Amino acid sequence: MNMFLETLLGGLLAGTMYSLVAIGFVLIYKASGVFNYAQGSLLLFAALTFVALTDQGVPALGAIVITIALLVLTAIAIEKLLLRPLTNRSPMTLFMATLGLSYLVEGVAQGIMGSQVRALDLGIEDLPIFVGDIMISQFDLIAAGVALAIVVVLSLLFNRTRIGIQLRGVADDTRAALSLGIDINRIWQIVWAVAGLVGLVAGLLWGARQGVQFSLSLVVLKALPVLIIGGFTSIPGAIVGGLIVGAGESLAETYIGPYLGGGITPWFAYALALVFLFIRPAGLFGERQIERV
Amino acid sequence: MNTSAGPALEVRNVSLSFKGVKAISDLSFQVEHHEICALIGPNGAGKSSLLNILNGVYVPDSGEIVFEGEHFRRMQPLEAARRGIGRGFQNNALFSGMSVLDNVIAGLSRHSRVTLVEEAFRLPRALGQERAFRQRAHDVLQLFDLEKHAETIVGTLPYGVQKKVEIARAIVAKPRLLLLDEPLAGMNSAEKQEVAAVIARLNKELDLTIVLIEHDIGIVLKLAHHVVVLDYGRKLVDGPPETIRDNPDVIAAYLGSEHAEVAA
Ligand SMILES: Nc1ncnc2c1ncn2[C@@H]1O[C@H](COP(=O)(O)OP(=O)(O)OP(=O)(O)O)[C@@H](O)[C@H]1O
Ligand SMILES: [Mg+2]
Numbered sequence: 001m002n003m004f005l006e007t008l009l010g011g012l013l014a015g016t017m018y019s020l021v022a023i024g025f026v027l028i029y030k031a032s033g034v035f036n037y038a039q040g041s042l043l044l045f046a047a048l049t050f051v052a053l054t055d056q057g058v059p060a061l062g063a064i065v066i067t068i069a070l071l072v073l074t075a076i077a078i079e080k081l082l083l084r085p086l087t088n089r090s091p092m093t094l095f096m097a098t099l100g101l102s103y104l105v106e107g108v109a110q111g112i113m114g115s116q117v118r119a120l121d122l123g124i125e126d127l128p129i130f131v132g133d134i135m136i137s138q139f140d141l142i143a144a145g146v147a148l149a150i151v152v153v154l155s156l157l158f159n160r161t162r163i164g165i166q167l168r169g170v171a172d173d174t175r176a177a178l179s180l181g182i183d184i185n186r187i188w189q190i191v192w193a194v195a196g197l198v199g200l201v202a203g204l205l206w207g208a209r210q211g212v213q214f215s216l217s218l219v220v221l222k223a224l225p226v227l228i229i230g231g232f233t234s235i236p237g238a239i240v241g242g243l244i245v246g247a248g249e250s251l252a253e254t255y256i257g258p259y260l261g262g263g264i265t266p267w268f269a270y271a272l273a274l275v276f277l278f279i280r281p282a283g284l285f286g287e288r289q290i291e292r293v
Numbered sequence: 294m295n296t297s298a299g300p301a302l303e304v305r306n307v308s309l310s311f312k313g314v315k316a317i318s319d320l321s322f323q324v325e326h327h328e329i330c331a332l333i334g335p336n337g338a339g340k341s342s343l344l345n346i347l348n349g350v351y352v353p354d355s356g357e358i359v360f361e362g363e364h365f366r367r368m369q370p371l372e373a374a375r376r377g378i379g380r381g382f383q384n385n386a387l388f389s390g391m392s393v394l395d396n397v398i399a400g401l402s403r404h405s406r407v408t409l410v411e412e413a414f415r416l417p418r419a420l421g422q423e424r425a426f427r428q429r430a431h432d433v434l435q436l437f438d439l440e441k442h443a444e445t446i447v448g449t450l451p452y453g454v455q456k457k458v459e460i461a462r463a464i465v466a467k468p469r470l471l472l473l474d475e476p477l478a479g480m481n482s483a484e485k486q487e488v489a490a491v492i493a494r495l496n497k498e499l500d501l502t503i504v505l506i507e508h509d510i511g512i513v514l515k516l517a518h519h520v521v522v523l524d525y526g527r528k529l530v531d532g533p534p535e536t537i538r539d540n541p542d543v544i545a546a547y548l549g550s551e552h553a554e555v556a557a
Contacts, residue, residue, distance in 0.1 A: 162398065162405070162423060163412050169388045169399045176386035179348055180462070181374030181403025190409070 015246020040220030047203030231286020379468030389448030
């Protein structure tokens with residue numbers, strides 16, 4: 001029983017890291033209907049910038065501030081140079097544009113900062129702690145706490161401020177939002193910047209765990225099943241989806257893995273997502289796309 | 294106020310087509326300050342398309358719009374909103390997952406004077422503006438007898454009530470010109486009377502210039518000061534309501550049209 005609880009808990013905690021990556025996608029998808037393939041590259045770019053700065057001897061706080069400033073500038077540039085000229089294009093066109101963007105961002109990051117793996121030390125000791133006789137990773141616990149804090153901040157932003165009202169308005173009906181004088185270009189800049197910040201946090205946590213290297217941008221591939229399960233348009237969906245994937249992976253690895261000769265983790269999330277696609281194509285929390293006539 | 298000597302709005306030789314299909318052909322008319330101008334005509338006549346040109350959703354192939362003395366080859370939606378052109382849509386375009394109050398507050402966007410930083414950090418100016426916006430939104434809800442629904446999610450309300458919310462959202466920012474696309478559609482007759490009375494009041498008490506599309510001829514005759522009849526994108530009649538009452542062209546245009554309610 002304890003072994004089961006420990007596996008489940010470890011999985012759930014690890015799942016919050018998936019949620020964090022997925023939230024970045026949801027924000028942008030909700031506000032602008034774009035599946036942002038470049039989310040992974042932006043995450044890598046953020047982590048790489050931070051590491052490069054600290055390697056140069058910039059103190060952590062300064063490095064964070066500079067990285068955030070760069071992310072905001074990047075968001076504004078993306079909106080002005082990419083999204084605005086492509087307004088009213090098909091979702092596929094926009095998706096292709098973000099695909100191109102991801103190569104651009106990775107290329108630039110690699111060009112400036114090199115391609116070697118860099119260690120990222122956030123100063124969190126990864127010593128296990130025990131609750132009763134259940135062992136929990138301290139790092140996972142802190143990561144989950146950070147993810148939770150982000151979710152709380154985002155929900156305050158969305159539900160308690162006038163910017164939030166405008167964000168939800170743009171997400172709901174762009175045409176109506178424009179007619180009320182809501183500047184959707186500005187809203188997109190804000191959303192991309194916020195998604196960048198969420199990416200920064202995700203990038204630092206993932207980077208601390210597996211080193212900052214180019215494969216970091218591949219965490220997007222982990223977000224995809226999370227999004228399919230939770231729905232592309234819902235932040236709570238991204239969270240629940242992440243938890244399901246995390247717990248599912250962890251339990252499957254322990255209890256099913258031995259029968260299949262191990263190595264379940266790389267594909268299990270996709271198999272799970274496939275099952276959800278059959279049962280609930282819009283995801284657990286997703287809205288079914290209703291065509292407006 | 295830049296209330297110029299000329300008309301509030303002038304449509305000059307405007308044409309619009311979609312992939313070769315003419316939706317509006319060489320249309321010209323004027324809307325005076327403080328009048329209610331009704332656009333009528335059968336389905337597909339080009340009425341909604343015209344409103345879409347007026348607030349910049351569609352770009353006309355030719356012609357121009359003169360709004361309060363300024364000439365536009367095309368309006369930009371944001372520009373239109375900032376100049377005070379308010380808009381209600383034919384298919385309800387409310388933010389359906391948000392409360393009635395939040396919808397109406399969103400309607401005040403063009404008046405926001407605080408910066409993003411002030412908002413994000415909840416600085417005094419942002420909080421002050423928020424209080425003022427709330428107050429203004431509540432006042433408008435009162436006007437429409439919607440106060441009791443303030444915190445209700447708009448998508449859960451009956452259609453007639455939603456249409457009222459949409460008008461409330463469109464007028465909360467005190468537009469200089471209000472465009473309404475079938476604001477009474479889908480309402481029962483009591484609701485129609487109520488909302489028509491509100492529109493008349495907005496026009497009279499706030500001196501609001503209104504262009505509205507409406508199929509219920511009875512209501513149009515009572516409400517409008519000026520009627521423009523469109524058919525196949527062309528202007529059929531343009532004048533005071535009496536001119537359409539017995540006009541054979543108007544009756545002919547409406548024959549065979551599904552939701553004409555020529556009665557009353
Ligand atoms: N976005 C669009 N793309 C293609 N055709 C369009 C578009 N919008 C309008 N049309 C066409 O333009 C013509 C005029 O349509 P419009 O919606 O302006 O009519 P309407 O007078 O508002 O009709 P209704 O009373 O049914 O609302 C129609 O033939 C319509 O099919
Ligand atoms: Mg119409």
